[in-house]
Amino acid sequence: MKKITLVVMLSAFVGIFQLAKAQTGDASKIAYINSMELLNSMPEKKAADEQLKKLADQKKEGIKKQEEALAAKYNKIQEDLSKKSQTELDSMKDQLQKYEQELQSDQQNLATLREDAANALDKKQAELYDPIMKKAQEAVDAVAKEKGYLYVFDTSQPSLIYAAGPNILASVKAKLGL
Secondary structure (H helix, E strand, C coil), rough: CHHHHHHHHHHHHHHHHHHHHHHHHHHCCCCEHHHHHHHHHCCCCCCCCCHHHHHHHHHHHHHHHHHHHHHHHHHHHHHHHHHHCCHHHHHHHHHHHHHHHHHHHHHHHHHHHHHHHHHHHHHHHHHHHHHCCCCCCCCHHHHHHHHCEEEEEEECCCCCCCCCCEEHHHHHHHHHHH
């Protein structure tokens, strides 16, 4: 009975030792990187951000001009109508409906302009950022393969709450020549 207990305890000890050894070995195969920090350090992203800012400013200016024109038109109509008597206003029902339709149409055009601007910015952002993201991903893949990492976690994502493995940001930056 003592021999069986001793064998079981010895087996348990060896099993725990092997488990600890396996976990330690696997921990060296895990690394992390902050992808946002990497992307923000890339000159291509900085150039893309500048292009997007210029485009956004242009779109904002166009929208602002449209808003100002609509406000001026509305104010002129209000001013013209305020000078009219109630009987004159009653006789202008067709003209008032026309004003209302024009203003609604102008508001719809403004909403369409805003939507088109947002879509154009999204499209341009994808066009500019996709090659940058691909380049960064290829560099991360290359460094992970070179260093033998099985997993690389992105600390810029909220899903990771603990990162004790090696940070490969410097190696990826070096791979990109940054």
